[in-house]
Amino acid sequence: MTSPPRLELRGISKYYPSVVANEDVSLTVMPGEIHALLGENGAGKSTLMKAVYGVVKPDKGQIFWNGEEVHINSPAQARKLGIGMVFQHFSLFDTLSVTQNISLAMDDKHHMGKLAKRIEEVSESYGLPLNPHRLVHDLSVGERQRVEIVRCLLQEPRLLIMDEPTSVLTPQAVRKLFETLRRLSDEGCSILYISHKLEEIRELCHSATVLRAGKVSGTADPRQETAKSLAEMMVGKELPICEHPPARTDGAELLVVRQLSRQSEDPFGTDLKDVGLSVRAGEIFGIAGVSGNGQQELLYALSGEKPSKDAAEILINGQPAGRMNPAQRRKLGLRFVPEERLGRGAVPPMSLSYNALLTGHDGEMTKNGFIHHGRMRDFSLNSIERFNVKCGGPDAEAKSLSGGNVQKYIVGRELLLNPEVLVISQPTWGVDVGAASFIRQTLVDLREKGVAILVVSEELDELFEICDRLAVIHHGKLSEPYPARAITLDEIGVLMGGGSLAQTAPADLPTTANTEAHP
Amino acid sequence: MIKLTPRPQPSQQMLWLSPLLAIALMLVVGMIVFTLLGQNPLKAFHAFFIEPVNDLYGIGELFIKASPLALIALGLSVGFRANVWNIGAEGQLTMGAIAAGGVALWFYDSESHFVLPLMLIAGALGGMLWAAIPAFLRTRFNTSEILVSLMLVYVAELVLSWLVHGPWRDPDGFGFPQSKQFSDSALLPVLLEGTRAHAGLLITLVALAVTYVFLRWSVVAFQMRVAGLAPRAADYAGFNAKRTIWIGLLAGGAAAGLAGTSEIAGPIGQLSIPLSPGYGFAAIIVAFVGRLNPIGILLASLLMALLYLGGESAQMQLALPAAVSGVFQGLLLFFLLATDVLINFRISWGGGRPKPAAAAPQAVAKPVMEGEQ
Numbered sequence: 001m002t003s004p005p006r007l008e009l010r011g012i013s014k015y016y017p018s019v020v021a022n023e024d025v026s027l028t029v030m031p032g033e034i035h036a037l038l039g040e041n042g043a044g045k046s047t048l049m050k051a052v053y054g055v056v057k058p059d060k061g062q063i064f065w066n067g068e069e070v071h072i073n074s075p076a077q078a079r080k081l082g083i084g085m086v087f088q089h090f091s092l093f094d095t096l097s098v099t100q101n102i103s104l105a106m107d108d109k110h111h112m113g114k115l116a117k118r119i120e121e122v123s124e125s126y127g128l129p130l131n132p133h134r135l136v137h138d139l140s141v142g143e144r145q146r147v148e149i150v151r152c153l154l155q156e157p158r159l160l161i162m163d164e165p166t167s168v169l170t171p172q173a174v175r176k177l178f179e180t181l182r183r184l185s186d187e188g189c190s191i192l193y194i195s196h197k198l199e200e201i202r203e204l205c206h207s208a209t210v211l212r213a214g215k216v217s218g219t220a221d222p223r224q225e226t227a228k229s230l231a232e233m234m235v236g237k238e239l240p241i242c243e244h245p246p247a248r249t250d251g252a253e254l255l256v257v258r259q260l261s262r263q264s265e266d267p268f269g270t271d272l273k274d275v276g277l278s279v280r281a282g283e284i285f286g287i288a289g290v291s292g293n294g295q296q297e298l299l300y301a302l303s304g305e306k307p308s309k310d311a312a313e314i315l316i317n318g319q320p321a322g323r324m325n326p327a328q329r330r331k332l333g334l335r336f337v338p339e340e341r342l343g344r345g346a347v348p349p350m351s352l353s354y355n356a357l358l359t360g361h362d363g364e365m366t367k368n369g370f371i372h373h374g375r376m377r378d379f380s381l382n383s384i385e386r387f388n389v390k391c392g393g394p395d396a397e398a399k400s401l402s403g404g405n406v407q408k409y410i411v412g413r414e415l416l417l418n419p420e421v422l423v424i425s426q427p428t429w430g431v432d433v434g435a436a437s438f439i440r441q442t443l444v445d446l447r448e449k450g451v452a453i454l455v456v457s458e459e460l461d462e463l464f465e466i467c468d469r470l471a472v473i474h475h476g477k478l479s480e481p482y483p484a485r486a487i488t489l490d491e492i493g494v495l496m497g498g499g500s501l502a503q504t505a506p507a508d509l510p511t512t513a514n515t516e517a518h519p
Numbered sequence: 520m521i522k523l524t525p526r527p528q529p530s531q532q533m534l535w536l537s538p539l540l541a542i543a544l545m546l547v548v549g550m551i552v553f554t555l556l557g558q559n560p561l562k563a564f565h566a567f568f569i570e571p572v573n574d575l576y577g578i579g580e581l582f583i584k585a586s587p588l589a590l591i592a593l594g595l596s597v598g599f600r601a602n603v604w605n606i607g608a609e610g611q612l613t614m615g616a617i618a619a620g621g622v623a624l625w626f627y628d629s630e631s632h633f634v635l636p637l638m639l640i641a642g643a644l645g646g647m648l649w650a651a652i653p654a655f656l657r658t659r660f661n662t663s664e665i666l667v668s669l670m671l672v673y674v675a676e677l678v679l680s681w682l683v684h685g686p687w688r689d690p691d692g693f694g695f696p697q698s699k700q701f702s703d704s705a706l707l708p709v710l711l712e713g714t715r716a717h718a719g720l721l722i723t724l725v726a727l728a729v730t731y732v733f734l735r736w737s738v739v740a741f742q743m744r745v746a747g748l749a750p751r752a753a754d755y756a757g758f759n760a761k762r763t764i765w766i767g768l769l770a771g772g773a774a775a776g777l778a779g780t781s782e783i784a785g786p787i788g789q790l791s792i793p794l795s796p797g798y799g800f801a802a803i804i805v806a807f808v809g810r811l812n813p814i815g816i817l818l819a820s821l822l823m824a825l826l827y828l829g830g831e832s833a834q835m836q837l838a839l840p841a842a843v844s845g846v847f848q849g850l851l852l853f854f855l856l857a858t859d860v861l862i863n864f865r866i867s868w869g870g871g872r873p874k875p876a877a878a879a880p881q882a883v884a885k886p887v888m889e890g891e892q
Contacts, residue, residue, distance in 0.1 A: 016527060305754050334532030338755060347749040349529075358745065358756045361738050370736045400528060 004067030005202035006031045006190040007052065007159055012061035014047050020214050021047035022058070027209045027216070029159065034181060034191045034199040036222055038234050039211035045194050048211070049161050053085045054078040078109055082158030082339070083286070086165055094137035101136055102151045123150045126180040128173070138266050140292040149177075155404035157305075160184065161192045164201060173290070178204055179509045198227035198433070199461075210234055214229065225284050231433050247447065251281030254333075254452035255421045256315040262308065270294040270476045272301070277471060277478060279421070279452040284443060286467030286484065287456045290496055294476035295425070295456050296339075302423050303336040304329045314400060316421055330359065333420030339429065339456075341406045348399035352391060353380040355398050356413055363417060379416065387412035388438070404431035411439055415446065425456045440466050460492060523864040526654035533862045538808045538815070540861075541854035542822065548850055549864035558837055565681055566836045572830035579714025583786055584827050585610075587778035587795070589820035590723040591802035593730045594774025596811040600734070601743035603767030607653065607668030608775040613645035615776020616783045617679055619644025620790040621784070623705035624687060625696060634704045639722070639780055646776020647769050649675060654768040658761045664768060672799070683790055707784045712819025719781030720767070726774060731813040743767065796827065804852045823848070 007029040011088050014022040020359045022044045029035045039045045052063065054072035055237040064071055067082055068427045072078050078085075092101050094188060099116045106115075116132040123130040128146040136144060145165065152160055162181075167173045181191055181204065194199055201208060210218045210233045216234045250356045272294050279285040300306040301314070308314060308322035315321060316332040326336070342348045346355045357365055365376045380394040387408045391401050400405060407428075414422065427443065428436035443466055447453055457463050463470055469481040472495035491501055546564075555562035571577050587645075591608045598605050619642035626634045653667035683696040692699075707717040714779050734740045740761075746753040746763040753760060778798060783790055809815030831846025 057769075152548045203570075303755065304757060325757045325759075326755060330757065340751075343749050344755045347745050347752045349748055350745070354741065357741055358752060361741065361756075366738050369738050371738060371741060397528065 003031055004031060006033070006066060007192075008064040009048075010062045010064070012048060012051060012058045012063070014058045015053060023214045024059070025211070025214075025216055027219075029190045029192060031158075032185050032188045033207065034185050034193055034205045036205035036208035037192055037202065037211065038208055040199075040234055040434055043211040043234070043432075044214040045211055046163060049085065049192065049194065052159075053083060061228060063119070075465045079107055079155060080155075082156075083161065084152035084155055084157030084159070085150055085161040085163070086145070087163055090144045090148055091138045092147060095132050097134065097135055098130055098139075099132040100145050101147060102132075102154065105151050106155070108137055117354065118154060119150055120494055122153050126150070126153060126176070128180075130179070137506075138269065138298060143292055148416060149280075153166075153180075157189060157332070159190045159192065161194075162265040163194045165193075166195065166197060174200070174427060189408040196224075198230045201230065202227060207277070211396055232248060234433060240256060246321060246517055247284070248282040249280070250449065251283060251452070252318075253278045253315075254281050254317055255279040255302075257302070258313055258315070260313045262296075262297065262301065264297050265306070266292075270297055270475045272297050275473075275476075277454075277481065279392075279454050281420075281445055281450045281452050283468045284447050284455060284466050285452045285481065286493055287454070287471045287473055287478070288460060288463050288470060288496060289458070291458055293473050296405065296456045296472065297337065297476070298478075299336075299423065299425055299456060303334075303338070323338055323491070327362070330417075331362065333418075335359070335414040335417060335419035335422050337407075337410055337414055337422070337427065339425040341403065342399060345410045346398040346406055349397055349510045351395045351397060352384065352389075352409060353377050353394040354399075355409070356380040356383065359413065359419055381407060383412035386416070387442075388435075388492035406437065407431050411442065415442065419446070420452055421452045421454075423454045423456075426459075427455060428459070428462060429457075460489060464489070472496050520868070522686050522867050522869055525743070526863055526865055529628055529862050530865075534810060535815075537858040537861055538810070538819070538855060540858045541851060543809070544854040544858070545847060545850040548854075549583070549746075552846065557841065558839075563833065563837060567829035567833050568825060570836065571832045572825065575711075575766050576714050578827070579716040580828055581824050582714075582716050582720055582820065584824035585820040586720050587782060587798045588802050588805050588823050589816055590726050590781075591771070591775045591777045591799060592805040592809060592820060593723075593726050593867075594771040595738070595802060596806045596809075596813075596816060597730065597733070597743070597770035598767030598804055600740070600811050601763050601767045602747035603764055605650060605653070605768050605771040606665050606800055606803065607649070607670075607672045607799070608771055609795065609797065610668070610672035611649045611772040611775035612779035612795055612799045613672070613675040613679050614773075614779070615642040615646035615647075616648040616673075616790065616794055617682065617688075618642055618776070619649075619780035620687070620698060620701075620783050623701045626698065626705070627702055630702075635784065636709065638784060639706060639777060641760045641775045642780030643773045644776065646772040646774070646779065648772070650768040650772025650775075651765075653688045654765050657764050668768070679790065679794065680792055683792055688791060689789070695791075700789050701784065705784060706788060707781060715786055716880030717781070719785045722777055722781055726777070727813050727817060734813065738774045739766065753793060757804060758869040764802065775802075786791055801827075801848060801881045804848060808851065808855055822851075826851070 005028045005220055007027060009027050012022050012025045022406055025048055035116055037045050037048070047056060051058045052072065054074045054077050057073070063072060072080065093104070099112055099119060102119060103110050103112060119130060119132040122145065128150055130143065130150060132148050136147065140145070147166065162183055166177060170252055185191060193201065193205055202225065205222050208220045208222045208230070209216060210220065212234060220230065220233065222230060256278045262272055263271045270293055275298060277285065287295065301308060304326040305323060311320040311322040313322040316334050320334050321329050321332060338344045347358065353376050357371065357376055360379060365372055365379055377394050383389070384391060384394065389401070389405050389409045389412065391405060401409065411427070427439050431439065440462065443453055443455070455463065455467060467484045470484045470487060470492065470493060471481040472479040474496060475498065495499065537595065549559040550564060553560045571866050591612065595608060595850040618639040622638045622641045623634065630782055649671060650668070653664040654670060655704050656662040656667055657664045680696065683698055687698045689697055689699045709871050710716045710718060710720060742753065743763045743766060746758060746760060750760070779794065782795060801823055805816055805819045808822070809819035826844055826847045830841060830847070833839040833843050
């Protein structure tokens with residue numbers, strides 16, 4: 001071994017008032033190595049990475065950079081050393097353009113025009129196309145992540161930390177990103193790669209450190225491990241297996257969308273064109289697609305946050321619901337879990353109890369317009385227990401929970417409110433393996449009870465695992481639905497890229513994705 | 520060196536300690552100001568804070584000053600919790616007083632028991648009408664209710680000025696800008712012999728109970744708070760955003776209109792200018808010092824009333840300018856805003872290594888509007 005490790009952590013510990021985030025964590029990353037950091041939500045991965053990036057200061061332990069001990073006090077210092085980080089939660093200003101956001105994050109001044117050009121070049125060459133003049137609030141989640149990745153790449157880092165980078169990318173884009181990362185690795189840039197997607201880690205990473213409850217629970221060469229063995233290292237127990245018997249096909253059509261066209265209010269948004277679909281009781285209908293192809297617009301139309309002019313465009317439980325607001329649609333049995341949990345699906349500074357009231361206020365928790373605090377608490381407690389939400393109880397503020405736990409709470413809340421139709425967007429985005437498989441199993445169980453479920457997701461594995469029928473949205477147009485068991489990953493890829501399938505998919509093709517997906 | 524480090528969760532303790540700390544700081548700086556003005560600080564303190572309330576009459580005065588402040592602050596707090604910023608309570612008070620005064624003058628010769636209730640209704644409606652203008656413009660054209668409600672204060676004051684200089688001027692009033700003295704049927708009865716404490720206090724107490732119940736138990740108040748804290752969550756849940764704005768503004772308008780009515784039907788007994796010593800603006804401070812909480816508002820209104828009385832007493836006894844009340848009010852709000860930082864941050868002194876908290880960058884990128892609880 002000639003060169004010293006690019007990064008070495010020795011005995012890092014970080015204590016918060018209520019929780020130990022890291023305890024005696026050590027790891028080593030060599031130049032050009034792609035090193036995976038694995039762990040469930042709340043295992044301390046993000047805190048550890050923030051310590052490396054200078055956002056938090058560890059209480060104990062040493063950090064060595066190229067063999068020399070360093071004290072990283074700020075992200076600016078980290079960037080000066082050559083450390084770049086792509087956060088899981090984006091640190092972007094909504095009201096500024098892509099270029100302005102990136103220039104703010106750069107430590108030295110840039111000519112805006114030249115910077116915009118460079119952004120375009122770098123993003124193109126890495127397969128992450130971006131229009132540098134768009135405002136961030138108009139970007140989809142997937143596109144926002146591109147901004148973060150491109151921002152780091154512009155600084156030519158020596159160590160790139162990526163926190164869940166692929167959760168919002170298409171398979172093709174993931175391929176491209178992996179090519180990019182491999183190229184960076186060949187150029188000698190080290191990569192610390194945080195992900196829940198074990199298959200990806202096995203494919204991409206040279207080594208892995210697994211965290212559980214703040215401590216290192218193992219190190220491995222992911223290429224030698226199976227996804228199952230890695231997952232077990234993370235959660236320390238056998239994962240529940242998602243059961244997937246064939247769907248009923250005789251259920252009533254509970255959610256029908258007919259020729260839904262609308263112009264997006266957002267100048268950079270996607271117009272919906274003639275979208276039609278129908279979800280039957282007892283089936284899970286999946287919508288795949290690259291983010292920014294009209295998913296947001298469709299979901300706003302379905303939830304009632306942006307109602308239609310024509311009532312007959314959307315039927316819920318047989319009732320024309322196009323002109324109804326979300327509260328009225330809830331009365332027809334629709335429940336909706338949005339992609340953004342904090343700020344839309346939940347009120348961050350309110351307690352979990354009050355967050356139960358957010359969509360449950362017309363049920364048993366209130367009487368004649370007055371709140372029944374006891375029942376509200378009971379409901380909240382029930383949701384916390386049934387869905388295994390890790391939190392400080394019903395009085396904990398929603399924002400004090402980790403992303404996965406907020407999601408479990410919101411899903412739990414909507415399910416306990418007895419849905420007949422459930423629309424759910426990115427059900428397991430940023431959720432750890434254990435919780436993700438639990439949420440998927442819950443959806444399948446719900447299907448068995450005769451609920452009509454519409455899942456919009458950018459994770460194909462997930463869609464193949466749970467859906468009965470699949471359609472692809474591209475440029476605001478929804479494809480024909482295909483039976484999930486009869487369509488291949490490649491065919492979906494073609495549809496996502498805007499192509500079309502010559503014939504209906506042959507029914508006897510083996511469903512590869514179904515078996516290889518999650519453990 | 521002093522450092523501010525973010526707390527993992529807002530401190531509930533500090534939420535209530537912060538106003539007390541602000542009061543303490545206000546007193547300290549106030550004493551320094553007295554000293555600089557050449558006064559004995561203890562004597563000045565006595566004149567300012569003890570003298571005005573050391574007899575029954577003084578206590579009564581305290582209550583009749585606190586009453587409109589609390590009433591308006593209660594109404595405003597309903598809107599403030601939903602991020603509806605009604606800054607124009609002073610104008611709504613004036614409009615309420617004009618409407619109620621109009622009723623009193625119209626029924627000048629009547630001895631009916633219905634004059635007073637009619638005045639109260641007219642007063643509340645007058646205040647609501649004035650608050651409805653910013654509400655309509657906000658919901659229809661998305662104008663800023665802050666600017667509209669504030670500017671309407673001056674319009675209301677000019678309307679009052681025109682009335683008492685013109686059509687409603689007392690013909691026997693030696694040309695002073697004031698209306699006739701109201702007849703007895705239009706005056707609130709005095710509650711306690713030997714004081715000027717009038718039945719307007721009861722209105723405030725009823726408002727206190729109603730607001731308390733509304734904020735704690737009603738679904739509508741919950742929905743309004745969601746709209747204030749996370750507007751997109753309110754959309755997601757299907758709450759009516761326009762209703763929030765209307766209720767938020769009308770509650771403040773009604774309260775201010777009632778306060779204006781009980782002023783003219785109470786201690787003043789006529790329409791005159793100036794009508795209020797800035798109750799509508801001081802009530803904003805009262806609402807925030809009281810943490811937008813009904814009980815807190817009650818306590819804060821007593822403090823603010825004491826500042827008014829203290830200012831008058833200091834004028835008489837120490838020959839200090841009337842502005843000294845305003846100085847104390849300003850100090851109080853100033854220090855409150857400063858000490859409120861401690862709700863979300865803790866102070867640590869250099870030397871010992873401060874515990875750095877998780878200052879995630881998204882907290883910088885997207886400042887969360889911290890709603891008052």
